[in-house]
Amino acid sequence: MSAASFTPLAVTVFTPLVGALLLAVIPTLGLAGWVNLGLTLLEFAAALLMAADVARHGGIIAHSFHIDAFNVYLVVLTAFVGLTTAIFSRPYMAEVCEQGRITRRRMQLYHSMFQGFQFTMLLALTTDNLGVLWVAVEGATLATVLLVSLYRTPESVEAAWKYFILCGVGIALALFGSVLVYFAAQQVLLDPEQGLSWSVLYSHARELDPAVMRIAFVFLLVGYGTKVGLVPMHFWLPDAHSEGPTPVSAVLSGLLLNVALYAVVRFKMLTDGALAGSASPDTAGHLMMAFGLVSFGIAVLSLQRQRDIKRMFSYSSIEHMGLMTFAFGMGGALATFAALLHMLVHSLTKSAIFVTVGHASHIAGTQSIEHIRGLIRTQPAVGWGLLLGVAAIAGFPPFGIFTSEFLVLSATMQSWPWLTLLLLAGLVIAFAGLFRNLHPMVYGAAPEGQVAVRANMVPVVIHLLMVLWLGLSIPLFLSRWLDEVTRLISGGGLL
Amino acid sequence: MNLAQLPVLEQAIFVLAALALLASFALLAQTRLTASIHSFAWQGAVVALLTALVATVGEIHHLYLSALLTLSLKSLLIPWMLHRLVRRLDMEREVETIAHPALVVLAGAGLVVFSYWVALPIERLELASTRNIVAVSLSVVLLGLWMMVARRQVVAQVLGFMSMENGLFLAAVASTRGMPLVVELGVAFDVLVAAVLFGVFFFHISESIESLDVDRLNRLTEDEGGS
Numbered sequence: 001m002s003a004a005s006f007t008p009l010a011v012t013v014f015t016p017l018v019g020a021l022l023l024a025v026i027p028t029l030g031l032a033g034w035v036n037l038g039l040t041l042l043e044f045a046a047a048l049l050m051a052a053d054v055a056r057h058g059g060i061i062a063h064s065f066h067i068d069a070f071n072v073y074l075v076v077l078t079a080f081v082g083l084t085t086a087i088f089s090r091p092y093m094a095e096v097c098e099q100g101r102i103t104r105r106r107m108q109l110y111h112s113m114f115q116g117f118q119f120t121m122l123l124a125l126t127t128d129n130l131g132v133l134w135v136a137v138e139g140a141t142l143a144t145v146l147l148v149s150l151y152r153t154p155e156s157v158e159a160a161w162k163y164f165i166l167c168g169v170g171i172a173l174a175l176f177g178s179v180l181v182y183f184a185a186q187q188v189l190l191d192p193e194q195g196l197s198w199s200v201l202y203s204h205a206r207e208l209d210p211a212v213m214r215i216a217f218v219f220l221l222v223g224y225g226t227k228v229g230l231v232p233m234h235f236w237l238p239d240a241h242s243e244g245p246t247p248v249s250a251v252l253s254g255l256l257l258n259v260a261l262y263a264v265v266r267f268k269m270l271t272d273g274a275l276a277g278s279a280s281p282d283t284a285g286h287l288m289m290a291f292g293l294v295s296f297g298i299a300v301l302s303l304q305r306q307r308d309i310k311r312m313f314s315y316s317s318i319e320h321m322g323l324m325t326f327a328f329g330m331g332g333a334l335a336t337f338a339a340l341l342h343m344l345v346h347s348l349t350k351s352a353i354f355v356t357v358g359h360a361s362h363i364a365g366t367q368s369i370e371h372i373r374g375l376i377r378t379q380p381a382v383g384w385g386l387l388l389g390v391a392a393i394a395g396f397p398p399f400g401i402f403t404s405e406f407l408v409l410s411a412t413m414q415s416w417p418w419l420t421l422l423l424l425a426g427l428v429i430a431f432a433g434l435f436r437n438l439h440p441m442v443y444g445a446a447p448e449g450q451v452a453v454r455a456n457m458v459p460v461v462i463h464l465l466m467v468l469w470l471g472l473s474i475p476l477f478l479s480r481w482l483d484e485v486t487r488l489i490s491g492g493g494l495l
Numbered sequence: 496m497n498l499a500q501l502p503v504l505e506q507a508i509f510v511l512a513a514l515a516l517l518a519s520f521a522l523l524a525q526t527r528l529t530a531s532i533h534s535f536a537w538q539g540a541v542v543a544l545l546t547a548l549v550a551t552v553g554e555i556h557h558l559y560l561s562a563l564l565t566l567s568l569k570s571l572l573i574p575w576m577l578h579r580l581v582r583r584l585d586m587e588r589e590v591e592t593i594a595h596p597a598l599v600v601l602a603g604a605g606l607v608v609f610s611y612w613v614a615l616p617i618e619r620l621e622l623a624s625t626r627n628i629v630a631v632s633l634s635v636v637l638l639g640l641w642m643m644v645a646r647r648q649v650v651a652q653v654l655g656f657m658s659m660e661n662g663l664f665l666a667a668v669a670s671t672r673g674m675p676l677v678v679e680l681g682v683a684f685d686v687l688v689a690a691v692l693f694g695v696f697f698f699h700i701s702e703s704i705e706s707l708d709v710d711r712l713n714r715l716t717e718d719e720g721g722s
Contacts, residue, residue, distance in 0.1 A: 129678070135685055142688050
């Protein structure tokens with residue numbers, strides 16, 4: 001069996017780095033938008049090539065990169081959502097620039113940081129070195145801080161500051177956890193240089209000191225969990241989402257949260273290995289379940305009283321990330337499969353929703369839910385897009401989120417039957433909150449003088465069609481793929 | 496294990512770690528900005544010296560580079576940048592009032608005890624000396640965190656953040672003989688970028704709220720949800 005080729009991986013990961021440098025020096029706005037789009041297209045093509053290669057020849061472990069079924073699927077997802085967001089962002093940001101909310105120099109920064117953000121996420125996903133993983137996630141924080149504060153309004157500066165401080169602290173705790181893992185590795189491995197290599201650690205997971213690994217995992221969960229948006233470290237998330245430019249909210253919610261959760265799951269795999277022989281082998285899973293469930297509950301309740309449309313949907317992101325963390329924590333083949341599927345459909349749906357919300361707030365001229373009215377009258381495409389998107393995120397049957405949530409519920413029914421009630425109640429409350437606010441926004445009469453805007457609904461249509469497709473029938477290659485990941489994470493497959 | 500039986504250089508490592516912890520307390524209770532920046536610079540210097548000592552004891556050459564990096568970054572460059580900012584924003588004489596200074600410091604002491612409690616399960620005998628180091632560095636991290644919570648002044652918060660980084664570095668160097676060089680360089684790069692960004696933010700915050708007091712950063716609340 002020949003090994004998979006390294007080239008597509010290198011192209012996928014390093015194109016955005018080159019792009020970030022290149023876009024920092026392109027002054028013309030129109031050109032920069034197209035270059036940005038072209039680069040994300042190249043990244044997506046390379047990611048697809050790599051995925052096909054990995055599917056044929058198995059994973060890659062070379063030059064401190066580690067590719068297996070788990071991260072290759074997230075790489076493809078990241079590159080894809082990056083591409084559709086770039087399609088949306090080109091005309092959208094041009095319009096923002098025309099409105100005079102942002103200077104041309106700032107636009108240069110925006111495009112450069114968009115690629116820089118893609119780079120750090122792809123690097124975090126593909127690297128084998130846990131230290132580099134940390135550096136990349138911290139880099140993603142720094143890039144998004146600049147993006148969130150792009151408009152330089154007092155609110156956006158405040159949001160960016162909170163984001164910076166909270167995620168900075170969180171990520172510092174994660175580094176402490178990584179140091180502890182490295183410390184545990186040194187007692188086991190002969191070559192200290194390899195002490196941060198995930199693949200080496202994974203093969204020696206059983207020998208790692210359980211006491212140290214348990215402490216380390218707590219720090220890692222709290223640290224990376226801050227970026228996942230787990231309660232009580234979630235305060236940055238609604239602020240950053242509501243004040244940043246809309247394309248940034250889309251990639252934050254759709255991608256960055258996934259990357260952080262990916263890091264947590266990788267560490268859970270190590271910790272589970274180390275604790276396998278100890279008195280409480282499921283500590284890591286139970287911690288994740290608890291954090292996930294609390295986040296789910298708090299987010300569902302906070303969602304009710306939001307007045308800003310982007311804040312409302314960012315609480316919905318916390319809710320879904322909590323659900324995924326819970327499912328990953330529960331472990332077992334069914335729950336893991338469900339969490340993986342949920343990661344996929346949530347990213348697609350949530351980025352579609354944020355794109356639509358961006359158009360909706362342009363139509364109404366505000367993000368305040370009270371003042372967004374009669375979208376279907378004014379611009380049917382945006383109104384229906386929002387309606388269908390919310391129907392999908394709330395878990396209505398034909399869409400993919402229904403499938404994944406149903407799987408999570410069945411898995412819960414198997415191992416923790418009483419918690420199913422809590423989850424169901426939460427889903428219903430979230431549904432009620434979303435629809436109570438949605439109704440007047442899409443239906444009803446439009447305020448006078450409200451006119452349609454130039455809207456690019458292509459990304460939304462593509463995303464929602466994919467979510468619909470995943471809800472009706474998961475294609476065989478994808479279910480096999482997810483099953484392989486499930487086998488990797490939980491030890492047993494479904495199919 | 497009797498610490499007095501260790502070689503002198505290793506004992507010196509413990510003394511330096513303790514000094515770093517002391518600097519954390521100095522940071523926590525210091526209300527004058529310039530003096531706080533000096534305490535931070537001293538902490539950086541102590542951590543750098545400790546790194547150099549570990550390099551000598553363990554004969555690990557790349558650690559000399561890390562020591563140099565720490566010295567130039569944490570005890571010279573970043574304090575200098577902060578100093579310049581404070582001067583440019585005209586806050587040299589600013590004295591912050593801490594609500595309950597005695598309680599703040601007592602809680603800090605509590606955090607040190609808590610750190611020792613967390614490090615307790617690390618009980619392999621040959622690691623007994625590392626347990627101390629892990630506990631001390633965790634204390635420095637938590638004290639930095641506590642400083643960010645207890646202080647309302649933006650510059651003080653940044654100092655807390657940076658001293659957390661010092662604690663992390665202390666943990667990496669003293670308990671594991673340093674992380675691989677790639678990682679250390681990456682971390683140093685991130686810290687540097689963060690410091691520059693903090694500087695940029697000072698200006699934006701002082702422009703938008705005409706003060707550097709975080710209590711005034713209160714536009715984004717749950718009920719109003721952005722305007």
